[in-house]
Amino acid sequence: MEATLLTAQAFLKHWQGHRRLTRRVIEAFPEDKLFTFSVGGMRPFAGLALEMISMASTGVRGVASGQWSDTEALAHRSAEGAPATKRDLLDRWDETTRTIDHWWPQIAPARFQEVDKVFNMYETTIYEALLYLMDNEVHHRGQGYVYLRALGIEPPPFWER
């Protein structure tokens, strides 16, 4: 039998740890800069955070339920009702935290090794889709660190979760 590196519970704990750090990065931005500042023509950090929120909430629901049919509609709704303040964005972040914790225990143990067409777009193994969600967050959060440094603001320590 193959050696287990990461159990489902350990992944959830690790991911939610990353999400707590990303939340602190959102908090570290001055209100206006969160929605306007960027480097090299990229999206402001609020836009990156909203992508994380949208992918995580529709992703975990699709993984648990196998239903991806309305993820496009959900993403649309998410773009329509985009948060306009830091408080709104943090509330949306916390709502996503609860969404993840709600759906996670409903994922069948064998599900992680199944192949599915996630977001109705990408044919991939479920565990790879979950790693993608987390990697994408770490990737964009690292970009937020550069924005903060460029603004002269010390980002929260990377190792604190």
Add this chain to the structure above:
Amino acid sequence: MEATLLTAQAFLKHWQGHRRLTRRVIEAFPEDKLFTFSVGGMRPFAGLALEMISMASTGVRGVASGQWSDTEALAHRSAEGAPATKRDLLDRWDETTRTIDHWWPQIAPARFQEVDKVFNMYETTIYEALLYLMDNEVHHRGQGYVYLRALGIEPPPFWER
């Protein structure tokens, strides 16, 4: 029994996929900018890549062998013989790829759930130490994407591994 999300083999494949992408990011930098350009007073991308190299090579060796006693010396050697050209840096990158592939099969299956004082500094579970190595690479590579964008260079697609 707990559900497995990620086997040891799947982690290795995923990590080496990330490392191929990071290699393409190194390649995307103009020779001089790789060693000099940064945003917000951060390290140039060559410095970030050298940290990834040092942590990966000493990390995987320590995980497999349980020996961390000379990782400080190794890190010192790595800083002393720091690559001065893109070619040197890529060669060091490829040497690390072989180092990982060499040590990985020697890791005992039960090792991933053991607690150790990694790098002789951090008391943590081995799987968490391995996730840290990969997360740290994704974090800093995301910063490299900002450097490239600020230089007017299109980075390689994040999803291509």
